[in-house]
Amino acid sequence: MAQTNPVLARLTIVVAGILGGGGVMAAAAASHGGDGTNLGPIAMVCLAHGPALLALGLSSLRGRLFDAAAILLGLGTLVFAGDLLARQYLGHAAFPMAAPIGGVGMIGGWLAVIIGGVFSRPVGK
Template sequence: MGSTEQPASAGSRVFVLAGGLCGAAGVALSAAAAHLGGAFVGTAASFLLMHAPVFFAVGLIGAERALRVASLVLLVGLVLFCGDLLARDFLGSRPFPMSAPIGGTLLIGGWLAIAASAFMPRRA
């Protein structure tokens, strides 16, 4: 008999991959913060770890377009925000001016878009 499982879409795989990478980076950076210090490393680790489950969930449930777009905004914001914090500690400079505030704003917008997606019509 054939399997009833359907292959994961490329979009779903991207979010599962993002969740795994955020989780791994968050754990590694938590260890780095504990052993090496750095004012921003621990914050970046916390943000990565708290967002990893969101990407797993979106990837695993095969979410509607609105939720996928909101999650993509969240992912871009996370990369900008955490990238800025880590660059400050490890490189001594920022990737570009306003990268953390832009990333933080995208994180807030991504979460609000996730909340708004609850009111979007679902496809049958």
């Protein structure tokens, strides 16, 4: 079983922290601000995917599937939440099809987690 790239593991943990903190800020803004139409969904998505990325970054299960899961979940969540944020504060999408592209990335990441959970073994076993 291949070891994960340590740079990717660190980046995964950093993105997890960004998503976690961003999720808390979005939740706070939704509860204290005016029209927070997109802030609740941003908080939910970030607070759901941030801990998943943290687990992937710290996991003893390594390999390409979990690396792919981390990349897909991280980028997918950033694109999806970023698009909702742009819609909230700019009044338009970040770019055409941003939310669906981000959503497909998140779903692909979760599929990679499932496949990795079935076929991966802990390092050293």
